[in-house]
């Protein structure tokens with residue numbers, strides 16, 4: 057039967073919501089009642105059936121609507137998708153990875169047939185049937201990275217590896233937590249992370265980079281990151297900050313449940329076979345407070361995390377203006393009981 | 403006042419010193435001339451015989467011209483702005499051979515733009531020296547409209563293209579040769595933010 061794709065919006069009337077099954081599978085990012093930056097990297101191996109880790113590239117009920125939102129962003133601002141000239145081969149690598157993983161995980165929705173370099177890709181949810189020659193740019197309507205990432209949920213950065221560092225030399229970024237691909241393209245690992253507070257001093261980035269440089273093909277890794285977003289808006293870009301920033305002034309005790317969203321990024325790291333580049337998919341999951349509070353444990357824990365979050369992190373994540381209102385709302389869901397360890401709901 | 407390293411994307415600068423070889427290109431604006439004159443004090447005889455100096459006097463007027471000419475470089479170009487000098491610099495970089503040594507001194511805007519053109523032309527990072535002198539004014543790219551505002555001395559600054567009031571961040575892109583400007587009162591544009599002269 058496959059996934060029932062929802063028709064919904066991530067702008068204007070914001071009709072996005074999660075079905076009850078999708079609330080249960082939400083990748084809640086806190087394994088304890090407090091949060092601080094750490095080198096939270098683990099092997100990206102398949103997880104329980106029904107979870108977002110069941111397939112290493114997750115496709116969910118928001119797929120079709122997210123792809124429509126991405127197309128709107130790209131039409132407004134083509135600088136959200138860029139690839140420096142030496143990154144084309146890595147783009148083909150990425151196309152292979154995403155087609156292969158999506159076809160493997162969701163055969164009812166995607167089919168890939170390969171006959172040498174003659175490939176046939178069928179994407180049923182988006183109504184695409186494409187025959188092309190792998191490696192031949194003239195046989196696809198876009199470059200390989202753009203072609204496949206217009207059909208894959210999440211943002212993607214492709215990192216070139218040289219001089220013992222990673223360089224952000226290509227990417228498609230339309231569902232980001234307030235950073236600009238156009239500004240950061242060409243930077244190295246330490247440079248694009250420059251604005252992050254505290255983590256440099258803690259040595260987090262030095263250790264993380266060392267780990268990433270050694271990732272081998274076929275052994276991807278992952279980590280979770282999080283922030284909060286007012287209204288289920290995917291495109292919280294710095295480019296458009298003057299348009300969505302005002303949303304942050306609209307939070308009231310009455311609308312927290314509907315307006316305030318926990319935004320979780322499932323980030324994974326994959327070595328690419330031909331280019332030796334690394335791809336970094338950043339898959340964004342949104343959940344409104346009303347949905348989150350259907351799990352007592354999640355609400356209780358998020359209350360404690362948000363309440364005790366170090367000021368530097370709250371400022372960096374842009375929570376300052378509405379944090380007290382959200383903490384107050386969550387406090388009503390915190391009976392003071394202990395929370396069990398681990399990420400899952402009760 | 404030396405530039406403090408703040409965050410990892412923010413460039414830091416060194417001190418010019420004579421490099422081996424014969425092919426030296428100096429690019430400087432205003433007080434950047436002093437860095438060339440200081441280097442000359444420790445340069446071996448004949449150092450400037452095949453050198454070129456590209457100088458943008460800006461507010462220094464003719465204050466440094468005589469002293470620079472006295473170094474007797476093989477070529478001397480004086481221009482009204484780095485923007486005006488860039489086409490000829492790009493030509494020089496495109497035809498440069500391996501041994502070219504590049505010395506950039508003066509404002510961050512000049513250093514950044516000359517560096518950008520040199521790197522674009524494939525000139526190796528290790529053959530470029532930089533020294534900051536003079537004004538701390540910044541080149542700022544508005545993240546919203548992508549327009550660049552030159553010679554920014556205030557925090558915040560009004561974008562000269564779209565008019566948004568921008569927080570000038572330390573986040574810097576070498577590719578764009580610019581600091582990032584982000585709307586400072588995006589959440590509530592009716593908020594009045596005091597404007598201070600901080601990058602003098």
Ligand code: HEM
Nearest residue numbers: 093094095096213235248249251252255260264282283336
């Ligand atoms: C190579 C893959 C990676 C890419 C492309 C990437 C990219 C980014 C970007 C663009 C930002 C936003 C910075 C800004 O404010 O402008 C960021 C934030 C951050 N990154 Fe990474 N990153 C990568 C890997 C990692 C790893 C392995 C860690 C491990 C600790 C990490 C930890 C963080 C943290 C803690 C933040 C701050 C997030 C927040 O508080 O919301 N990143 N990253």
